[in-house]
Amino acid sequence: MIDVAIVGAGPYGLSVATHALAAGLDARVFGRPMQAWEWHMPRGMLLKSEPDASHLSDPDRRYGLDAFRRYSYGEPVPVETFIAYGKWFRAQTVKDALDESTVTGIGTEGGLFSVTLSSGATLLARTVVLALGFLPFAHRPNALAQLPPEVSSHSCEHHDLSAFAGRHVAVVGAGQSALETATLLVEAGAKPRIVARTPSLAWNDTPDERRSVLTRTLAPRSGLGTGWPSWVWSELPGAVRYLPKAARSHIVRTTLGPAGSWWLKERFDGAVPVTLGVRLEGADHRDAVRLHLTTGRGTVKTLETEHVIAATGYQVDVGRIDILDPNLRRGVSAGGPRPRLSRTFETRVPGLYMVGLAAAATFGPAMRFVHGSDFAARRVTRGLVSQVRKST
Structure with a gap:
């Protein structure tokens, strides 16, 4: 029996494990370190x-990215470097508390969790922390539901885009994932096209690191970008929890909406054709994939392609x-599909915690990003210590 079972060895799972171990808890983290980043993000x-x-x-904030490799402000970090950093972080902190086995089931037994x-x-385990990341929650538009998997996929399913060389690929979406996937497809020899309902792309x-004192005051910089709203969502996620549910949902939905990074625009412009201002109504597959689109004026058009990638978040x-197990799922989802969490990330099931993307509906958009792992790890560890003390 252990104090804490942490499911998932990505940025949030490794961070929680590091804090839990430092607090003297008998904690173990399960999963291959940085697996989702290594195999479900495109190479390059x-x-x-x-x-x-x-x-x-x-x-003690001793093992930040800058301790592994220093980058200047505005310098993009390659995903391969970030993966190597995560594995290095694990070696410095979690060490033997990592078990690379996959967790296949979580139930209850005698007032404890069975893993x-x-x-x-x-x-x-006395407590469980779910640090599942993004993979379980990949969203595909209903309009693509009838397509077979060999011609339709989600962007998180691809690591090596060279398999699409010479093929026509429709990429559905207008955010960073869609725009970068399309750009990398071009650079891998494919023929992509962006398909999105937005009338224009945002970048x-x-x-600019050299900002005036006035500019820094009016638009402070934070982990989620510049401006006071971004600063609050970034630095005060605990306060977001006390906002009305509708306000929290609006913040999560609208903060850092679909847009491409500044460094991607030059590679994208002129290389990737776009079909914008259309709604995807349906799709079918015979000799080719046919996407049925409706324009803002109600005109119906068909786009043919060989494969469609949903970069739809x-x-x-x-x-x-x-x-x-079904009883735990029912307990966690009693308030709806998105878990409602306590101030220490505890679900409605005592002793069961969730961090990362699953916590965004409670703590705001910071939980969608690596930046939120520090707040989450510190807060959830308080809850774990308290819960373990009560159960021993």
Whole structure:
């Protein structure tokens, strides 16, 4: 029996494990370090987050990204470097508390959590932290539901885009994932096209480190960008929790909306054709994939392609966390598909916690990014210590 089972070894899972171990808890983290980043992000990707917003968290802030490799402000970080940093962070902090087994099931037994592993072993834990990241929540438009998987996929399913060389690919979406995927497809020899309902693409401004005192006062810089709203959502996620549900939903939905990074625009412009201002109504597949689109004026048009990639983001739904047994799922989702969490990230099931993207509906948009891992790890560890003390 252990105090804490942490499911997921990405930035949030490794950060929580580091803090829990430092607090004296018998904690173990399960999963291959940085697996989602290594195998579900396209090769050649650059992080959209600034380097100073890409640190994993340890109690003394000794093992930030800048301790592994220093980047200047505005310099994009290659995903390969970030993956190597995450693995280095694990070696410095979590060490032998990592078990690379996959968690296949979580239930309850005698007032404790039973955690079943891919090895067939089962262990008992007083508390469980779900640090599942984004993969369970990949969102695909209903309009693509009838397409077979060999011609339709989500952007998180691709690591090596060279498999599409010479093929026509429609990329649905207008955010960073869509625009960068399309750009990398071109550079891999494919023939992509962006398809999106927005009438025009948005691009982030080039960062300017030399800002006046007045500009810094009126628009402070934060882990989520510049401006007072971004600063509050970035630096005070605990306060977001006390806002009305509708306000929190609006903040999460509208903060840092679909836009491409400034450094991507030059590579994208003139290289990737676009079909904008259209709504995807449906799709079918015979000799080719046909996307049925409606323009703003109600005109129906058809776009043919060989493959379609949905770069359409992620939507949290507890019902999709299939490692939880049905009773735990029902307990967590009693308030809706997105978990309502306590101030220490505890779900409605005592002793069961969620961090990362799953916590965004409660703590705001910072939880969608690596930047939120420091707040989450510190807060959830307080809850874990308190819960373990009560149960022993």
